[in-house]
Amino acid sequence: MDDLLNRTRAAVWHPCTQMKQLEAAPPLAIARGEGPWLIGPDGRRYLDAISSWWVNLFGHCNPRINAAITDQLGKIEHVMLAGATHEPVVELSERLAQLIGLGHAFYGSDGASATEIALKMSAHFWRNTGQAEKHGFISLKNGYHGETVGALSVTDIPLFKSTYAPLLRHTVQVPTPDARLAEPGETAEAYALRCAEALEAHLAVHAAETAAFIVEPLVQGATGMAMYHPAYLKRVRELCTRYQVHLIADEIAVGFGRTGTMFACEQAAIRPDFICLSKGITGGYLALSAVLTTDEVYAAFYGDATARGFLHSHSYTGNPLACRAALAVLDIFEHDNVIAANRVRSIEFTHILAELAAHHRVRHFRHVGMVWAFDVADAAPGFSARFHQAALAQGVFIRPIGNTVYAMPPYVTSAEEMRGLADAMLICLDQPDV
Numbered sequence: 001m002d003d004l005l006n007r008t009r010a011a012v013w014h015p016c017t018q019m020k021q022l023e024a025a026p027p028l029a030i031a032r033g034e035g036p037w038l039i040g041p042d043g044r045r046y047l048d049a050i051s052s053w054w055v056n057l058f059g060h061c062n063p064r065i066n067a068a069i070t071d072q073l074g075k076i077e078h079v080m081l082a083g084a085t086h087e088p089v090v091e092l093s094e095r096l097a098q099l100i101g102l103g104h105a106f107y108g109s110d111g112a113s114a115t116e117i118a119l120k121m122s123a124h125f126w127r128n129t130g131q132a133e134k135h136g137f138i139s140l141k142n143g144y145h146g147e148t149v150g151a152l153s154v155t156d157i158p159l160f161k162s163t164y165a166p167l168l169r170h171t172v173q174v175p176t177p178d179a180r181l182a183e184p185g186e187t188a189e190a191y192a193l194r195c196a197e198a199l200e201a202h203l204a205v206h207a208a209e210t211a212a213f214i215v216e217p218l219v220q221g222a223t224g225m226a227m228y229h230p231a232y233l234k235r236v237r238e239l240c241t242r243y244q245v246h247l248i249a250d251e252i253a254v255g256f257g258r259t260g261t262m263f264a265c266e267q268a269a270i271r272p273d274f275i276c277l278s279k280g281i282t283g284g285y286l287a288l289s290a291v292l293t294t295d296e297v298y299a300a301f302y303g304d305a306t307a308r309g310f311l312h313s314h315s316y317t318g319n320p321l322a323c324r325a326a327l328a329v330l331d332i333f334e335h336d337n338v339i340a341a342n343r344v345r346s347i348e349f350t351h352i353l354a355e356l357a358a359h360h361r362v363r364h365f366r367h368v369g370m371v372w373a374f375d376v377a378d379a380a381p382g383f384s385a386r387f388h389q390a391a392l393a394q395g396v397f398i399r400p401i402g403n404t405v406y407a408m409p410p411y412v413t414s415a416e417e418m419r420g421l422a423d424a425m426l427i428c429l430d431q432p433d434v
């Protein structure tokens, strides 16, 4: 195992990592997975409490997803999607359109490529409809939409963004409806609506130069699971329609059941102009993202002039293996009635976490669907790394964001496994040096 850790340090540049820190805290070597468990070469088991960066839905090495990919491997592994098509990409596009009420799925690979696609498509739509000056973007304070240059421009997390500021285009951030920021006595809903007023004030002046407002519906994940009231989405939908600005729902993290409905926008009964999907779309198996939009947007690109079309591409767009994994995921949602089952699971797991919620170090315990989070009141610098290490010793793979600890387990996690997770988190919180 030491040999693998030495080799990874020598050969791999790990993501979102100051590599020197791996000297003191080497990455966890994983040899295989089984349901919600990650298993090391030494056979030690770790509960994957954060679904491997929020991508895994139905456990590692899921037999049904494995079978779909294996079957597809015997047919065609990949064919370029410009000038060719195939059954898995067509069926996936049809089924996503039916679920979401938007269509013409355009595929990318990772989440950030979906953000790029939605931003470019929005600005290009306005250009194609004679309003080329509408190319500005608005996003939420503390929002996260990925880290390629365009996506980072609408992201608002200084640690990831500041260094690259000279490379980025100017965008505008409006106040976040994060319920923790409500005034004493103010409800989450009232606060959310107050934040929407700030968006309206901006749109009233700048709509003519604005293409789109991009938002993470209900949960701002990467900033530390900031949750907010769905009234915000309802209101900003109205505002975007009134001021003729696109609403882009970045459901990359929250889509596919994470917030308790298949898509988070459903809780506000709204339809965005664009939806960005990735992460759970393949159950955490293969890199795939998709952007779906309205018929109106699609029609504005349709015509005789080549340059009017959306001339964007990625080599692996619509990869058949990834599409088959995604179709297997949709089958599991349907056959196992996952959304209804998760409703029960979510209530049960929240009960299991009650002792944790009442712990004297815990503040702002919050929960929506299959996401639970809390802030640790007296977290000293380095808390996240110490908690991570302490949890590993308890057989749990979890990575706090700053002083926020969160759990986003695969949907196949049992009540007993959740109890184990709650106990492990309590043990970590009770350690004076964590």
Ligand SMILES: Cc1ncc(COP(=O)(O)O)c(C=O)c1O
Pocket (backbone or CB within 6 Å): 110, 111, 112, 113, 115, 144, 145, 146, 147, 216, 221, 222, 250, 251, 252, 253, 254, 278, 279
């Ligand atoms: C809301 C949101 N958008 C976009 C992204 C970027 O996705 P990726 O890391 O696959 O590029 C993430 C990743 O965490 C995300 O949470």
